[in-house]
Amino acid sequence: MGQLGDLDLLHAATVAGRPVRSPASARSRPHASRLLRGPAPARRFGVAVRIVPSVLPVDFAHLGEAVARLDAAGADRLQWDAMDGQFVPNLTFGPDVIAAARPHAGCGFEAHLMCERPEELFERYVDAGCELIIVHPESLRQPHAALRQIRELGAGAGLALSPGTPVAFAEPVLDLLDLVLVMTVNPGFGGQPYLVSMEAKVARTRELIDGSGREIALEVDGGIGPDTIAGAAAAGADVFVAGTSLWRAASLAEGIEDLRARAEAARTAR
Numbered sequence: 001m002g003q004l005g006d007l008d009l010l011h012a013a014t015v016a017g018r019p020v021r022s023p024a025s026a027r028s029r030p031h032a033s034r035l036l037r038g039p040a041p042a043r044r045f046g047v048a049v050r051i052v053p054s055v056l057p058v059d060f061a062h063l064g065e066a067v068a069r070l071d072a073a074g075a076d077r078l079q080w081d082a083m084d085g086q087f088v089p090n091l092t093f094g095p096d097v098i099a100a101a102r103p104h105a106g107c108g109f110e111a112h113l114m115c116e117r118p119e120e121l122f123e124r125y126v127d128a129g130c131e132l133i134i135v136h137p138e139s140l141r142q143p144h145a146a147l148r149q150i151r152e153l154g155a156g157a158g159l160a161l162s163p164g165t166p167v168a169f170a171e172p173v174l175d176l177l178d179l180v181l182v183m184t185v186n187p188g189f190g191g192q193p194y195l196v197s198m199e200a201k202v203a204r205t206r207e208l209i210d211g212s213g214r215e216i217a218l219e220v221d222g223g224i225g226p227d228t229i230a231g232a233a234a235a236g237a238d239v240f241v242a243g244t245s246l247w248r249a250a251s252l253a254e255g256i257e258d259l260r261a262r263a264e265a266a267r268t269a270r
């Protein structure tokens with residue numbers, strides 16, 4: 001079997017019935033995890049344009065190869081959409097899977113936790129090598145305490161606002177945030193249509209962040225592609241999570257570069 005092409009690394013549901021084997025090297029790498037301890041350094045998670053591919057669309061049977069491919073294609077970070085089938089209907093992966101993929105990519109990992117009681121596993125996600133942990137306020141009993149716990153573990157803290165969640169949820173905890181994620185789809189599945197109505201919410205979040213004087217990245221996630229990224233960037237987003245759209249490009253590298261160029265052009269015109 002020759003070198004896997006990009007399309008071979010798509011989720012089996014997308015590339016039906018193509019039996020491919022992951023290279024032996026991907027299986028032989030030792031499992032390693034990076035420990036992040038102590039207060040998070042003043043990391044900047046994206047006050048310049050960042051393109052953050054989502055791992056969600058890849059074929060989980062070739063995960064190591066896929067994240068290595070995304071890293072080599074120029075990803076600024078990779079987003080791991082951890083779903084527990086409770087907070088959202090879908091069920092994906094947890095910290096052990098992320099830890100197994102960690103040695104296969106040099107870029108940063110962020111965990112988007114769409115799970116009930118996520119605070120019970122924060123340490124496991126940090127030990128798995130995630131430098132940024134993004135949580136939904138509705139999943140937390142005590143959002144302020146949970147965000148503080150993430151930072152005490154040495155990771156950056158992000159708050160995810162679903163389409164129905166007001167920007168005001170971010171206000172009381174801005175001093176604990178490194179990133180606000182404005183969801184441009186309802187959480188749970190990739191490949192959904194972009195909600196253009198969320199651009200007004202992105203703009204309000206941008207005003208809130210700029211008014212705070214804090215270095216807080218503004219990320220969008222859901223339906224981000226060549227036709228939608230400019231609107232999100234013009235509204236005020238810096239960081240763009242892209243899943244499905246990247247795999248439709250001629251190559252992952254071209255897809256990432258195209259999105260970056262479109263976002264930078266729209267941001268400059270802001």
Ligand SMILES: O=C(CO)[C@@H](O)[C@H](O)COP(=O)(O)O
Binds near residue numbers: 081186187224
């Ligand atoms: O996180 C979610 C949904 O919960 C997705 O938005 C993925 O993160 C990206 O999906 P695409 O829409 O880019 O395929």
